[in-house]
Amino acid sequence: MEFQGTDQVKKVNAENNKNIRNYVTIGLAVVLGLIIVFNGFTTVQSGYVGVKKTLGKLDSGYLSAGLHFKIPFMQEIIIVNTQVLKSETQAAASSKDMQTTHTSIVVNYRVDETRASRLLSTVGAGYANVIIAPAIQEVLKATTSMYSAEELVTKRETVAVGIKEGLEKKLVKYDLIVTDISITNFEFEKAFNESIEAKQVAAQQAIKAENDLRRIEIEAKQKIAEAGAEAESLRLKKLEITPDLVLLKQIEVQEKAVDKWDGKLPNVTGGTIPFINVDGAQSANK
DSSP: OHHHHHHHHHHHHHHHHHHHHHHHHHHHHHHHHHHHHHHSEEEEOTTEEEEEEETTEEOSSOBOSEEEEOOTTTEEEEEEEOSOEEEEEEEEEEOTTSOEEEEEEEEEEEEOGGGHHHHHHHTOTTHIIIIIHHHHHHHHHHHHTTSOHHHHHHTHHHHHHHHHHHHHHHHGGGTEEEEEEEEEEEEEOHHHHHHHHHHHHHHHHHHHHHHHHHHHHHHHHHHHHHHHHHHHHHHHHHHHOOHHHHHHHHHHHHHHHHHHOOSOOOSOOOSSSOOOOHHHHHHHHO
């Protein structure tokens, strides 16, 4: 009876151990399943790409936006931003005529998604500080030295194009694409600013003097034209005066004098027409 009881206990213990092993196996399977669910998938958002790394080695391709599987503890997916990014830089440089300029520039760029893996392999995730900032400084100084300080202001668009082309050539080697640049400010030394202001004042005064000269010339021409017209008018009037016209004017004057006469002859006259002293004549007759 004792042997039978012992065997039965052993049988029960063995059964219990088997059940425990089954529970542990199931538990491990559940945990592994949860790990796979939560760590075996990565979502790549729009505007980004993923680069898969397996046991420390980067894959050559890239993962576009969407849900992607990875093997837990063996693989990871590195997310790379491929949207247009902005880098703001301020740099001091010398112009062609040795004027010190302080330039503020904004560069817009993005990562070539098809080369994201190579960028991470050659430069790493800190490419903005490692590549972008130094490249802007170098190209900006090289381009600024090609123009005089005054040209940097008057030819700003041309300068910006030169900087953009220089950056494109430099950054394309690192799979970075320059989309646009903007020169937000050029600052010069105080002495240069004062000389520029003096030139502007002189230019404005020269323009004013030129306008005044033109105005004077026009007024002189107008006066000459008016004098010529008046002289021509006098000449024509002189041509119109004839002996008959003079006689007619004399007759008109005499007619006006007769109209105003009150019927009494003057005692004394200094005119060319002889008047008879009627009173004297009457006295003589008496």
